[in-house]
Amino acid sequence: MNKNFVLIGKITFLIVFSLVFASCASKEKPETEAKSERKEIPVKIVSIKPQTFVEYLTFYSKLTGRIENTKTNMVADRVEKIFVRAGQYVKAGQIIVQFPTNNPTLQFQQAKAAYENAEKTYNRFKELLKSGETSQQNFDNVETQYLVAKRNYESLKQMLFVEAPISGYVSNIYVTEGQQADIGKPLFTISVLDKMRAIAYANENEIQYLRIGMDGKIIWLGKEYPCRIISVAMKMDDAMKGFRVEFEAPNPKLELKSGVTVEIKVKIYEKPNAIVIPKVLVEKDANGNNFVYVEENGIAKKKYIQIGRTSSLDVEVLDGLKIGDHLIVEGRNLIEEGSIVKVMN
Incomplete structure (x- = not known):
């Protein structure tokens, strides 16, 4: 019986010990988790x-030359000769594109001959009037015929020998020699590139900060160029839903190119x-x-x-x-x- 009592005592001790150990373990676990939660x-x-x-207003726009003029075709015929290349500087009145003079529809040669004959007659009657050998009425009739022939010839000449309307750089040529060109087709563009222009549209919130003469900067290909505002519209453009703002940038080295899209920033606040x-x-x-x-x-x-x-x-x-x-x-x-x-x- 004593042996049984001893055995029961050992079993009881083991049970109590297990319960105490489990209790301690359960208390240590939250403490461990708490320390983990406080980890750096x-x-x-x-x-x-x-x-x-610094606060900026930012716009995006396409650059154009200070002045740009595009000539369009006025005669349906093939391009006979192109006298310049894109990028070349030309003067106003210089011939850029030539069309054939034998176009039967225009009758350019006949118009030229009529003009030359009318000019000779005009000069002869001019001398006769000075010497009193013809009347003023006769001279007036000859002069009228001469002016009509001259105007007709020069009009046809401008159609066939297309001149640069302004002095500047040939920024683009849209035709090639031998190409058939329809009436109204663009032939070439002449640009004045010493200064560049850009147009942007400011919304109702932005327009309150913009004034003529404000400085800005144009950003293109990672490089900045100074610019300034030269005009600010006083009325919103209904189609663009904004106020038209025009910028101008000096371009002495001709680095800025017409037709490229640039970012424009205008500083409106600095502290x-x-x-x-x-x-x-x-x-x-x-x-x-x-x-x-x-x-x-x-x-x-x-x-x-x-x-x-x-x-x-x-x-x-x-x-x-x-x-x-x-x-x-x-x-x-x-x-x-x-x-x-x-x-x-």
């Missing part, structure tokens, strides 16, 4: 420094020594209040901020942050107010 979260920070905040942070770092709480996270002594702190002006990438902070604050820029999605953080910069 890696973040990156930037120290806030004073900056100059030195401002607190400026990236817009993507600003978060909103359930009530729509703006806040950011900063690091203070290894702890993440939520800082509510007041925002001033905004640009495409940055915001101006009026209140809530100060110079020297450690703004958390990476790891924000892993933290909350009071999180233990480790700076990994």
Whole structure:
């Protein structure tokens, strides 16, 4: 019986010991999890420094020369000769494209002969009038016939020998020698490229900031070129749903090209020594209040901020942050107010 009593005692001891051990283990588990939850979260920070905040209005537009003139075809025939190449400088009145003079529809040769005969008759009657050998009426009739023949000849000549309407660069030629050209087809464009023009349309909010004479910059292929506003419409364009704004940019080296699409920026606000942070770092709480996270002594702190002006990438902070604050820029999605953080910069 004593043996049974001893056996029962051992079993009882083992049961009690197991219960005590399980209880201790269950108490240690939450403590371990709690310590795990307080694990340092890696973040990156930037120290806030004073900056100059600048706000721009941005537009996109196609460049054109200060003056551009495109000549169109006035006769249905083949192109006989092209005297210049694209990119070449020409003077007003210089022949650019020639069409055949034997076109039976135009009768250019007949018109030329009629003009030359009328000119000779005109010059002869001019001398006769001076010497008193003909009347003023006779001379007037001859002069009228001469002017009609001259005008007819010169009109046909302009159709067949197409001249540059202005001095400038041949920015494009739209035909080739031997090509059949229909009436109304563009032949070539002459551009004055010492200054370039761009037209943009500002909406109702943007137009209040724009004035004639304001400076801006054109950005093309990563390079900036100065420009200025030369006209601002006072009435909205119904078709474009905006106010027409025209820009002009010096082009002394002819680097800017007609027809290219450029970005135009106009500075409308500038504040030195401002607190400026990236817009993507600003978060909103359930009530729509703006806040950011900063690091203070290894702890993440939520800082509510007041925002001033905004640009495409940055915001101006009026209140809530100060110079020297450690703004958390990476790891924000892993933290909350009071999180233990480790700076990994």
